[in-house]
Amino acid sequence: MAVNPNFAAPPGARQSREPLTTRMIRATETDTRMLGMLGALLLIWICFHIFSDGRFLTPRNLWNLSVQTSSVAIMSTGMVLIIVTRHIDLSVGSILGFVAMIMGVTQTAFLPDFLGANNSFTWALTLVAGMLAGAAIGGLHGYVIAYLGVPAFIVTLGGLLVWRGAAWWVTSGQTVAPMDDNFRLMGGGPYGAIGAFWSWVVGAIACAGIVSMIAIGRRNRQRFNFPLRPVLAELTLALAGCAAVLGAVAVANSYAWPRGIVNRYATANNIEVPEGGLFIAHGIAIPVLIAVCVGIIMTFVATRTRFGRYVFAMGGNPEAAELAGINTRWVTMKIFILMGVLCAIAGAISTARLNASTNAQGTLDELLVIAAAVIGGTSLSGGIGTISGAIIGALVMQSLQSGMVLLGVDAPFQNVVVGVVLVLAVWLDGLYRRRSV
Amino acid sequence: MNLSETGASDKVVEMQDCSISFGGIHAVDHASLDLHKGEVVALLGHNGAGKSTFIKLLSGAYKRDSGDIRVRGEKAIINNPRDAKAYGIETIYQTLALADNVDTAANLYLGRELRTAWGTLDDVAMEASAREVMGRLNPRFQRFKEPVKALSGGQRQSVAIARAILFDAQILIMDEPTAALGPQETAQVGELIKQLKADGISIFLISHDIDDVFELADKVAVMKNGQMVGTAPLDAVTRDEVLGMIILGKCPAGAIPGPGAMLD
Numbered sequence: 086m087a088v089n090p091n092f093a094a095p096p097g098a099r100q101s102r103e104p105l106t107t108r109m110i111r112a113t114e115t116d117t118r119m120l121g122m123l124g125a126l127l128l129i130w131i132c133f134h135i136f137s138d139g140r141f142l143t144p145r146n147l148w149n150l151s152v153q154t155s156s157v158a159i160m161s162t163g164m165v166l167i168i169v170t171r172h173i174d175l176s177v178g179s180i181l182g183f184v185a186m187i188m189g190v191t192q193t194a195f196l197p198d199f200l201g202a203n204n205s206f207t208w209a210l211t212l213v214a215g216m217l218a219g220a221a222i223g224g225l226h227g228y229v230i231a232y233l234g235v236p237a238f239i240v241t242l243g244g245l246l247v248w249r250g251a252a253w254w255v256t257s258g259q260t261v262a263p264m265d266d267n268f269r270l271m272g273g274g275p276y277g278a279i280g281a282f283w284s285w286v287v288g289a290i291a292c293a294g295i296v297s298m299i300a301i302g303r304r305n306r307q308r309f310n311f312p313l314r315p316v317l318a319e320l321t322l323a324l325a326g327c328a329a330v331l332g333a334v335a336v337a338n339s340y341a342w343p344r345g346i347v348n349r350y351a352t353a354n355n356i357e358v359p360e361g362g363l364f365i366a367h368g369i370a371i372p373v374l375i376a377v378c379v380g381i382i383m384t385f386v387a388t389r390t391r392f393g394r395y396v397f398a399m400g401g402n403p404e405a406a407e408l409a410g411i412n413t414r415w416v417t418m419k420i421f422i423l424m425g426v427l428c429a430i431a432g433a434i435s436t437a438r439l440n441a442s443t444n445a446q447g448t449l450d451e452l453l454v455i456a457a458a459v460i461g462g463t464s465l466s467g468g469i470g471t472i473s474g475a476i477i478g479a480l481v482m483q484s485l486q487s488g489m490v491l492l493g494v495d496a497p498f499q500n501v502v503v504g505v506v507l508v509l510a511v512w513l514d515g516l517y518r519r520r521s522v
Numbered sequence: 523m524n525l526s527e528t529g530a531s532d533k534v535v536e537m538q539d540c541s542i543s544f545g546g547i548h549a550v551d552h553a554s555l556d557l558h559k560g561e562v563v564a565l566l567g568h569n570g571a572g573k574s575t576f577i578k579l580l581s582g583a584y585k586r587d588s589g590d591i592r593v594r595g596e597k598a599i600i601n602n603p604r605d606a607k608a609y610g611i612e613t614i615y616q617t618l619a620l621a622d623n624v625d626t627a628a629n630l631y632l633g634r635e636l637r638t639a640w641g642t643l644d645d646v647a648m649e650a651s652a653r654e655v656m657g658r659l660n661p662r663f664q665r666f667k668e669p670v671k672a673l674s675g676g677q678r679q680s681v682a683i684a685r686a687i688l689f690d691a692q693i694l695i696m697d698e699p700t701a702a703l704g705p706q707e708t709a710q711v712g713e714l715i716k717q718l719k720a721d722g723i724s725i726f727l728i729s730h731d732i733d734d735v736f737e738l739a740d741k742v743a744v745m746k747n748g749q750m751v752g753t754a755p756l757d758a759v760t761r762d763e764v765l766g767m768i769i770l771g772k773c774p775a776g777a778i779p780g781p782g783a784m785l786d
Contacts, residue, residue: 309650389642391635394624398632401623401669408583408619409633410604468623 112318118462118517122477126484133488140491144340148367150480150487151337152273152438155372156181156431157450158479161457162383163424165475166393168458169400170420171467172230172237176244177428177454180222181447182252184425185432188215189261189442192268208268215429222248223425227418245451253444262441272437273370275346281338284368288334295326338366372434376476379430384472386423396420400468456503457482460510464518481506532559533595534693534724540579540589549575551748552589552781557693562715562725563753564739566732566768572748573728574616577695580726581613582606593693607633612691616698616728618682622671626663627652629670630685655684659710675702683711687718694718695726700734712738732761746771749782 110117133141140146160177167174192211200207226244230237263269270277279287299319306313342350342365350365351358387393395416399406407413431450436442461478463470485506489499535557542550550572557563565573578584580591582603591598593609600606606613620629627648628635636644636651649666656663660680670678679702686694696715700708715725715738729735735742736756744751744767751767758776766772773783 305646309646311646311649385642391637391643394628394632394635394643397624398621398628401621402619404617405619405621406632408581408603408613408615409621410607411633412604468621 112315113322114314119474122474126477126481129481129484129488133491137491141488144336146491147336148340148370150483151373152370153487154480154483155376156435157453157457157483158376158476159379159431160427160450160454161461161475161479162379162472163427164454164458165463165470165472166387166396166420167424168463168465169396169467169470170417171400173455174237174241174424175451176226176241176248177424178447178450179245179248179252180219180425180428181432181435181450182444183248184215184219184429185436185442185446186252186255186261186444187218188433188436189264190255192265193261203266205267207265211265211268212433215433216426219425219429220422223421223423224418227421230421231414231417258444260441260443264437264440269437269440270371271375271434273372275342275367278367278370279374280368281366284334284338287369288330291330292327296323299323334369337369340367341365342367372438375430375434379427380472380476387472392416392419397468453482456507460507462514533557534559534593535580536592537580538590540576540586540591542575542579542584542587548748550579553745553750555743555750555753557724557726559724560719560722561741562719562727562739563741563743564735565726565728565743565745566735566764567745568768571745573745574697576745577697577726577728580606581611581695610692611695612686612689613695614682614686614697614699616701618678620670620678620681623669625669626656626666626681629681630655630688655688656680659684676704676707679703683714691723693724697728698730700731732764736761744768746782750780751782752777752779754778
């Protein structure tokens with residue numbers, strides 16, 4: 086195809102003098118910041134692996150890590166939008182606790198009266214009830230912040246106290262347990278994973294998605310005669326994406342069910358257990374699948390919709406956004422509603438995993454969520470941040486914590502490390518940004 | 523359109539007796555001004571004379587305390603920038619009002635993004651038309667992928683102007699459009715204003731530069747201390763007389779005096 090000469094790439098002479106990696110990064114338009122974060126994550130993993138005598142990079146540990154990360158990762162995707170618009174939400178842990186309590190009571194005390202125990206709709210109705218409650222709470226916060234002009238820090242600090250108190254008040258402090266059988270699948274565990282076959286199916290769909298997105302992007306650029314990425318770069322991107330997906334599926338599929346559960350399952354289904362035990366793979370855990378879906382949807386919302394565009398424009402220059410005719414108050418309120426819904430989803434996962442809702446659930450989660458977003462490159466001065474970065478940030482935080490548990494580090498010292506890493510990460514990020522702008 | 527009913531000839535904007543104060547300061551004090559179709563009205567005055575504030579009442583950035591605004595003869599309710607845009611009023615602000623962290627195309631279409639059939643942002647189409655509009659305005663401009671923060675003052679100015687002309691504005695407010703520009707770019711903006719005027723667009727031009735004003739405008743209005751000194755067709759006054767209006771508030775014979783005119 087004919088490339089319009091006006092859009093020609095920078096002079097070739099400059100390119101050939103650069104090392105191969107630099108040219109590669111330029112050609113694939115890779116976000117070097119993201120690359121650095123993945124490198125840091127890998128470094129953390131390898132260090133823990135060495136110091137724990139090879140117990141960190143095992144299918145079992147990685148699988149558990151992925152499940153433990155889900156809840157914070159889901160909330161951090163919403164926190165990105167909040168921080169991008171120069172707000173903050175200190176109440177997410179308390180909202181999670183209160184909504185989890187509501188969902189606990191809904192499925193144990195309320196719905197069984199109408200549907201009977203373990204009805205197959207119970208989990209869905211419970212989740213919807215939780216999401217509505219989360220949306221209402223987020224909407225209330227958003228209304229006070231956007232329309233009454235109270236700073237988000239204060240509103241959500243109030244929310245932190247109010248909803249934690251409200252969580253206690255739902256059952257007067259009693260723990261609600263056990264949960265509905267189907268609802269519990271959202272928390273992971275051997276039954277809360279989709280198994281080897283469906284994991285491969287999901288992996289194949291994801292690979293097809295990656296390839297078709299690259300292809301569609303290329304076709305769109307061709308349509309308008311924009312400069313294209315080299316074919317080799319596109320192929321590298323596609324291959325790297327597919328390899329990462331299939332690698333993750335392979336890891337999840339090599340983590341077998343524990344022997345006791347396999348034997349019970351075999352007895353229940355009349356399967357003969359062969360010599361040396363039966364291998365049944367976990368596959369991808371349902372909470373991880375939920376978190377990945379949330380990540381994809383939130384990335385779509387942030388980058389492909391008007392709402393997302395407004396969020397970033399408001400973060401870059403709130404006055405300009407208002408003058409451009411954006412209804413900034415309503416957008417702000419919508420962001421907080423979204424945050425409330427995400428808290429409910431995260432609350433469902435954590436309730437299902439605990440098989441109980443307690444009034445202390447989610448305590449201090451707000452700090453983990455904010456830290457994940459900030460480590461993931463969200464700038465507190467607004468306008469900058471990515472969903473994928475926040476998810477990796479959540480993974481970094483969780484890796485540090487579970488790695489230290491594996492090494493037997495004392496709990497108080499774990500907090501010291503996490504705190505130092507947070508400050509260090511933001512300092513390094515600041516250095517990187519100042520150099521690149 | 524009921525122009526004949528109101529008998530308002532071809533007035534597209536009538537600002538009548540508008541006031542706004544901040545605390546105890548009367549930033550705009552009972553000021554009135556009309557704009558006819560296809561006319562360029564220059565608004566002059568010292569720093570702090572209230573020009574920008576007065577015009578922001580029309581663009582919806584501020585809400586007036588009292589007074590009426592009529593657009594095409596009908597009483598207009600303008601409480602925020604969205605209301606003003608609904609009347610076809612576009613503004614290029616002195617502060618440029620760009621979102622620094624997003625790219626040129628996103629800024630050009632901020633507030634009314636092009637969307638695909640599925641309701642998602644059509645970034646490719648927006649970039650294509652951004653390239654076309656910017657190509658007309660500033661042919662050497664190539665940095666479409668970068669956030670506007672990375673652009674020079676002149677380039678940012680072109681983005682702000684392109685933003686206003688992209689949307690078929692019928693009434694255009696330009697607040698110091700050439701403040702950040704070099705001589706060549708200033709000349710381009712001058713050409714652009716003439717072209718827009720020929721297309722029947724009515725323009726309020728706020729400027730410091732009296733040469734610009736005499737080259738581009740049909741009518742001049744001068745403000746001082748929040749009050750209107752007077753308005754005059756440009757062929758009825760000299761440069762010195764306009765300077766006298768700005769500096770002394772003295773209204774010459776060819777001008778229609780306003781409430782702010784110095785009484786002899």
